[in-house]
Amino acid sequence: MSSKIRSALDSLAIRAADRNGYRRARRGAESSMSATALLASAVILGALLGFARPGVAGELASATADYSALLDFVQSKDAAPPAPAAAKPSNLPDDAYHASLRGAAPAAAQEPAAAAADYSALLDFVQSNDAAEPNLVVAQAANPVAKPPRIKKPSAPVSENGYAKGDPQTCLGCHGQDAHIVAFLRASPMAVKGDPATPMASGGCESCHGPSAAHVASRMKGGDGEPGLVFKGPNAAPVADRNAVCQGCHEGGMLINWQGSQMERAGVACVDCHTVHAAEDPVRVKKTQPEVCFACHAEQRADSFKYSHHPIREGKVVCSDCHAPMGSPGPHLLKEFSVNETCYNCHADKRGPMLWEHQPVREDCTNCHTPHGSSEQRLMKENMGFMCSSCHSGSGDNYSGATFGGGGSVPGHNPAQYAAELANQRECLGCHSQVHGSNSPNGAFFFR
16 A cells, blocks of 8 residues: 555544544535545546556555455444534523534634545545556457457468468468458359369469469568569569460360460450459459450540440440450451451341342441441441442442433432432432342332
């Protein structure tokens, strides 16, 4: 017990004899309860603050004994019922009785000052202990915040021919909390360990990233060593090495035309388009695929905003509906052998054969249309009237043109009248509506 506490208790004991008389004379029985609350609050406050400080566990038992002794003393004084105030003698005049009470007041008035000194001694002790060292709030210590469990890191990497032993647990010890790794492990088909064909079942992370025991050892020492094969970033491996890892599993099928394709010759890596560490690869989802392609094909992005366009941004058509980015025998990486065969997959009514066929249409749809977007209606390359006149000009034979003048000019299609028709917003399709071909016996001019 400290010297200040001991002095305070001694002072309280000396004044204990007179305390009950003072209380009965001044405030009655209620003063006893107030003093009890004051002493108990001070001691409890000191005990709590002392307990919150680290390194005072050894003083806890002593403080508890001091508090118990002080509490017994207070309770013993409060247990005795207060005596009634002394009655006024019948033979004593009122003035003399009140004078006797006033004479006792100075002695009683000294009691609050002594109690205040005792309380000051207790408060000094509490403040001296509290100022010694700050600490956390007791409530935080009683209710610690739960931390998410982490996979225990390996104590030391063990190399087996350059590979880290215990993969993928070894790799997940550091990367198991990364958001993209968590998404990959939960939903990606490449992370299904029950399928022996997946990377995680055959060799773990190192089945793609190569021997990485040196990388694990470097990270355990606080270094920044890279895995055996890096796919993205400034330290990425050569494109051929990265693609060889993917083609080790993905061979044949859509990749049968990869060698020598436009993408392969342009130095495009698989991971430039595909995202492996994801629940769903964005390039394989209709809603997000166009943005992946537009990252390189900016001209086609601009076309998709034009007045007339394929519903790419609406999510009804995507790039892979027409193109085979991993290689194709046709032009422009189209899925089919020709432009028309690709278009006919959706526009089957234009396929034919027709009794009367429009030769430019049979040759190539892009003679008249631009597929990614146009400022003209129906994805036309230019205004319909000028589009027709680009072939049906004012000179030529009866087969290829001469519609608007010349020896084979059709009545009513002379240059002057044709200019008037254009000025009145009359187009060729007003009469020749079956421009893609006609099966009508009278359809030589593609009339309705």
